[in-house]
Amino acid sequence: MTWLQRWLPHPLFTGFLVLLWLLMNQFSFAHLLLGSVLAVVISLVTQPFWPERSRVKYPGKLLVYLGRLLLDILKSNLVVARRILFQSDDLKPGFFTYPLSLTDDFAVTMLASTISLTPGTVSAHYDREGRTLLIHCLHLDDEEALIQDIHRRYELPLQEIFDD
Amino acid sequence: MIEWAVNLAITLFAVSILLNLYRLAIGPDIVDRILALDTLMINSIALIVLFDIRLSLGILFEAAMLIALMGFVGTVAMTKYLLRGDVIE
Amino acid sequence: MTVSTMPFLLELVVSLFLIAGALFALIGSIGLARLRDFFMRLHGPTKASTLGLGCLLVGSLLYFSFQRGTVSVHEAIVTVFLFATAPVSAHMMAKAALFRGVGKGGPSRNYPDR
Numbered sequence: 001m002t003w004l005q006r007w008l009p010h011p012l013f014t015g016f017l018v019l020l021w022l023l024m025n026q027f028s029f030a031h032l033l034l035g036s037v038l039a040v041v042i043s044l045v046t047q048p049f050w051p052e053r054s055r056v057k058y059p060g061k062l063l064v065y066l067g068r069l070l071l072d073i074l075k076s077n078l079v080v081a082r083r084i085l086f087q088s089d090d091l092k093p094g095f096f097t098y099p100l101s102l103t104d105d106f107a108v109t110m111l112a113s114t115i116s117l118t119p120g121t122v123s124a125h126y127d128r129e130g131r132t133l134l135i136h137c138l139h140l141d142d143e144e145a146l147i148q149d150i151h152r153r154y155e156l157p158l159q160e161i162f163d164d
Numbered sequence: 165m166i167e168w169a170v171n172l173a174i175t176l177f178a179v180s181i182l183l184n185l186y187r188l189a190i191g192p193d194i195v196d197r198i199l200a201l202d203t204l205m206i207n208s209i210a211l212i213v214l215f216d217i218r219l220s221l222g223i224l225f226e227a228a229m230l231i232a233l234m235g236f237v238g239t240v241a242m243t244k245y246l247l248r249g250d251v252i253e
Numbered sequence: 254m255t256v257s258t259m260p261f262l263l264e265l266v267v268s269l270f271l272i273a274g275a276l277f278a279l280i281g282s283i284g285l286a287r288l289r290d291f292f293m294r295l296h297g298p299t300k301a302s303t304l305g306l307g308c309l310l311v312g313s314l315l316y317f318s319f320q321r322g323t324v325s326v327h328e329a330i331v332t333v334f335l336f337a338t339a340p341v342s343a344h345m346m347a348k349a350a351l352f353r354g355v356g357k358g359g360p361s362r363n364y365p366d367r
Contacts, residue, residue: 166259166264166267172275173272176279177279180279183282183285187285195353198346206335210274232331236334239345
């Protein structure tokens, strides 16, 4: 186990690199060999740069989350398109702070990215000490409802996925 | 029909690029210009992909991916420079 | 263009994806050009342009997969990369704008003072 851990510090990352190499080239045994060697070497060399690793407890739930995120991205684009084209003069943009209950770094990154990709909100600043996220909203009318919505739709599933 | 659709899409992306160049020219702040450059990068990837379909080559994706990589790294480096006055700390 | 062998339905779907992508990207760029404040302008490119390019790449994936007879995954990699990086660069730009005080006293309410 220790031997394996020393040579494969990030098994998921290594597997991802092999898969990426095979997808970028035609599948053949030579490419599999070259890709594996490159993946092992790259994950060994970059090991000191990695922050402490996050644990994805439920990969299945992550897939469900990503699928719903895709639908939300489509919906949010229609909303933003309508606002840009037809209501650009009576928009009321504004900032609000979102209190985080997540602690895991990677989970917070996922949440911030989700917020940036969904209806009319962009995350602007992460306050590590105060544990808040500053969010800019293209049309801010009900701050509390928006905070509740983000919490229910995105933060709770992320908390489950990362078991945070 | 695909030829027609590709031509229309190329026209629309060309208009988008003109709008980005307009924002790049008038600014007013340097952050607006970085944003305009970032969008310009996305639109030029789209143009490359469309030309790839138009010419039936299927080999320009490496170029598209390289531009995506360089554009992302460039944007982050420029904002990092604005934030810290330094790219690598 | 050698599209004579392509079934009509697939041609239609690919064309729809290409045009939808182009329209989304155009809307993003219109937003970039005409909205009043930097933080409002940030919304157009991060959402619309990213999704526009996503649609375009899906169309291209379908087209080349049919033409070659094998699944062409390069587009999928570019799409995933773009969807992962667009929010990060938007976050960085917003941070830089806050740091420089861009848009202070503009239309955005509750501008944070730091």
